[in-house]
Amino acid sequence: MAMVAGVGMHSHADRQHDFYATPPEATRALLAIEDKWLPAGTIWEPACGDGAIAQVLTSAGRAVICTDIVDRGFPGTKVMSIFDADWRYRFPAIITNPPFKLAREFVDKALERAPYVAMLLRLAFLEGGARKPWFASVPLARVHVASRRLPMMHRDGWTGPKAGSAVCHAWFVFDKRHEGRPQVQWFDWKDYAPMAVANDNSPVGDMARAA
Numbered sequence: 001m002a003m004v005a006g007v008g009m010h011s012h013a014d015r016q017h018d019f020y021a022t023p024p025e026a027t028r029a030l031l032a033i034e035d036k037w038l039p040a041g042t043i044w045e046p047a048c049g050d051g052a053i054a055q056v057l058t059s060a061g062r063a064v065i066c067t068d069i070v071d072r073g074f075p076g077t078k079v080m081s082i083f084d085a086d087w088r089y090r091f092p093a094i095i096t097n098p099p100f101k102l103a104r105e106f107v108d109k110a111l112e113r114a115p116y117v118a119m120l121l122r123l124a125f126l127e128g129g130a131r132k133p134w135f136a137s138v139p140l141a142r143v144h145v146a147s148r149r150l151p152m153m154h155r156d157g158w159t160g161p162k163a164g165s166a167v168c169h170a171w172f173v174f175d176k177r178h179e180g181r182p183q184v185q186w187f188d189w190k191d192y193a194p195m196a197v198a199n200d201n202s203p204v205g206d207m208a209r210a211a
């Protein structure tokens with residue numbers, strides 16, 4: 001398959017469970033933009049990968065439960081799928097960067113577990129005739145579009161040149177408290193100052209404390 005500048009278009013066999021680490025700038029931007037809407041309490045990160053999102057959340061003082069189908073070495077990660085039928089916990093918020101090919105399924109399952117869901121997805125997620133009735137059925141509240149391509153969105157194991165993403169991304173926020181049509185706005189990740197990296201005392205939670 002042809003490659004494009006920045007992040008290439010890789011075959012599914014090369015995508016390592018569709019894992020692309022989230023640049024911290026993206027999560028910092030979300031926290032700043034969504035500050036007045038993001039509920040208090042523990043956040044579930046169900047596709048935590050190497051902990052990129054979780055570290056920013058914990059640096060901001062939020063407790064986070066981290067799960068993924070693969071243990072990529074982030075401390076406290078529980079290996080499990082968001083689609084696990086035995087999952088019984090509920091959370092005030094879910095924030096994640098899911099595998100794009102399962103994005104719709106992730107949103108549906110996440111909305112069963114939390115009233116507030118924020119997912120970092122390609123802007124192209126808005127496209128598709130089949131998604132039009134689906135979007136009408138879910139509480140899409142806000143779409144925050146990255147006006148500048150996010151940095152370093154490379155698949156796991158990528159050894160090629162480091163560059164900005166060749167794909168436009170946006171935070172899709174689903175909020176059951178929202179009324180009316182979805183709102184669309186733009187953000188530049190460079191507008192958000194760096195935050196300290198989480199340390200050993202950050203409130204990364206475990207399953208027992210989430211019960």
